[in-house]
Amino acid sequence: MARFMTQVIKDEILEKLNLEYRYKLLNENLIPILSEDQFDFLKTIQEFCLKFEKDNNITHGPEEDIYEWYPYFGKEGFITRQHNFEVIGENYNQYGLAMDFMRTLALDFFDPQLAMSFGATVIGINPIYEHHENVPVRLEALKELVTGRTPGCLLITEPERGSDAVHQLTLCEEQNDGSFLLNGEKVYQTNAPKSKWAVAYATAEKNNGNKMAQFLINTSWEGWNCERVLIPWVPKLYLGKENLVNLRVPKEYVLGGVGKGRDHLFEGLIPERIAIALRGVAESWGALSHAIIYANMRKQFDKEILFFQGVGFLLTDLWAKTTHLTHALLKFCESYDDKMRKYEGNLPRNISESMVAAASQYKYSCAKLSERVCYQCANVMGGAGLCDNTLMHDLLNISRIQEIIGGARQIHSFIMSRGLRRMFRNITT
Numbered sequence: 001m002a003r004f005m006t007q008v009i010k011d012e013i014l015e016k017l018n019l020e021y022r023y024k025l026l027n028e029n030l031i032p033i034l035s036e037d038q039f040d041f042l043k044t045i046q047e048f049c050l051k052f053e054k055d056n057n058i059t060h061g062p063e064e065d066i067y068e069w070y071p072y073f074g075k076e077g078f079i080t081r082q083h084n085f086e087v088i089g090e091n092y093n094q095y096g097l098a099m100d101f102m103r104t105l106a107l108d109f110f111d112p113q114l115a116m117s118f119g120a121t122v123i124g125i126n127p128i129y130e131h132h133e134n135v136p137v138r139l140e141a142l143k144e145l146v147t148g149r150t151p152g153c154l155l156i157t158e159p160e161r162g163s164d165a166v167h168q169l170t171l172c173e174e175q176n177d178g179s180f181l182l183n184g185e186k187v188y189q190t191n192a193p194k195s196k197w198a199v200a201y202a203t204a205e206k207n208n209g210n211k212m213a214q215f216l217i218n219t220s221w222e223g224w225n226c227e228r229v230l231i232p233w234v235p236k237l238y239l240g241k242e243n244l245v246n247l248r249v250p251k252e253y254v255l256g257g258v259g260k261g262r263d264h265l266f267e268g269l270i271p272e273r274i275a276i277a278l279r280g281v282a283e284s285w286g287a288l289s290h291a292i293i294y295a296n297m298r299k300q301f302d303k304e305i306l307f308f309q310g311v312g313f314l315l316t317d318l319w320a321k322t323t324h325l326t327h328a329l330l331k332f333c334e335s336y337d338d339k340m341r342k343y344e345g346n347l348p349r350n351i352s353e354s355m356v357a358a359a360s361q362y363k364y365s366c367a368k369l370s371e372r373v374c375y376q377c378a379n380v381m382g383g384a385g386l387c388d389n390t391l392m393h394d395l396l397n398i399s400r401i402q403e404i405i406g407g408a409r410q411i412h413s414f415i416m417s418r419g420l421r422r423m424f425r426n427i428t429t
């Protein structure tokens with residue numbers, strides 16, 4: 001892993017910090033709780049990443065373009081495994097949230113920024129999957145996104161409407177032929193400058209959540225104007241600020257007409273939030289795998305630093321916390337998959353409401369976990385945790401974003417407090 005300008009960490013340690021050993025450390029931890037199928041799938045993706053890294057001399061250095069890797073991962077079906085995608089002829093055997101957990105773990109270890117970029121494509125894929133209605137242009141877009149022929153993006157946030165996502169200002173105006181004209185501004189859309197397909201929300205009346213609609217957009221259409229927003233903590237990701245000017249969306253690209261937008265926004269909340277939680281856990285394992293290997297090899301005062309309690313006990317604490325959340329999240333994913341199969345994708349209201357609250361809890365807890373674990377692991381590695389010789393600084397930086405995306409920390413606290421109210425009402429009436 002020669003991603004550095006100047007090597008600081010000695011060869012012997014750097015060699016043991018490579019992807020293969022980090023995967024081995026992860027697998028040691030997961031083998032007791034994974035099913036055979038899950039473990040096999042995890043190993044399949046790990047082997048692909050190891051070979052891909054070696055064959056292409058990938059260093060994860062600043063000059064590499066993660067977007068160039070999309071088609072290779074897409075061809076293997078590693079952009080998303082939330083569904084089997086039979087509808088576009090893919091028919092993956094391993095799918096569902098638990099299998100997507102395996103995909104996330106392997107990819108995040110390989111490159112955390114790539115994993116985050118795929119995550120943003122997936123939140124564009126899911127609404128098309130739910131609302132393609134067998135319309136050929138929608139299926140074609142779905143196929144291109146799932147197989148990595150292009151990244152995708154989702155346009156919710158606006159310059160003046162962030163957390164308050166249902167009182168949008170971007171307008172959609174229906175035309176006589178059933179097409180719509182969109183006008184307004186969006187901001188912070190991950191992948192937007194690189195995406196061929198975008199899914200966007202707009203409203204027929206400003207600030208009215210009941211008038212929201214949802215659209216599939218080809219970014220080559222006239223009226224799509226996008227400039228890059230640089231987020232220095234994830235310098236390889238291209239985020240967009242879009243100015244939509246009389247952007248005409250033909251009828252067959254309207255995923256949800258006026259009045260349906262808000263329901264469409266809420267229906268995908270469980271997998272979207274869980275996907276961020278999965279990345280938080282994967283980032284924590286990524287950081288731990290570096291720090292544990294390093295602490296077992298780095299000597300000070302003639303002893304491996306692991307044997308100093310300040311280091312060893314800190315790592316055991318982070319390790320225990322990460323293990324707990326991994327087990328809990330896997331159980332949640334498996335239950336979600338079982339229930340989705342049992343109810344054929346339409347969860348009963350009481351189960352769905354409880355799971356929405358749980359998804360908020362996991363997103364909240366895993367984002368916090370990632371922020372603490374990545375920081376503390378980097379810190380415990382001293383200078384080696386901060387220089388560019390490993391992926392530690394990518395992990396540290398990306399961990400600071402998790403509490404903002406997919407609903408900021410305070411918003412999840414708010415949602416959870418509403419959940420407490422709902423629970424009280426349910427048990428007392």
Ligand SMILES: Cc1cc2nc3c(=O)[nH]c(=O)nc-3n(C[C@H](O)[C@H](O)[C@H](O)COP(=O)(O)OP(=O)(O)OC[C@H]3O[C@@H](n4cnc5c(N)ncnc54)[C@H](O)[C@@H]3O)c2cc1C
Binds near residue numbers: 409
């Ligand atoms: C790296 C990155 C990637 C992103 N990717 C996407 C994407 O792909 N698509 C997309 O549409 N958006 C994306 N976003 C936008 C992201 O979802 C928003 O930044 C987020 O929802 C917060 O909105 P805001 O930035 O406008 O902050 P604001 O909503 O202005 O919030 C500012 C602060 O006020 C707090 N706050 C707001 N309301 C309340 C309240 N009622 N109670 C308590 N506290 C409150 C917030 O918690 C926050 O701390 C991305 C953002 C980043 C940074």
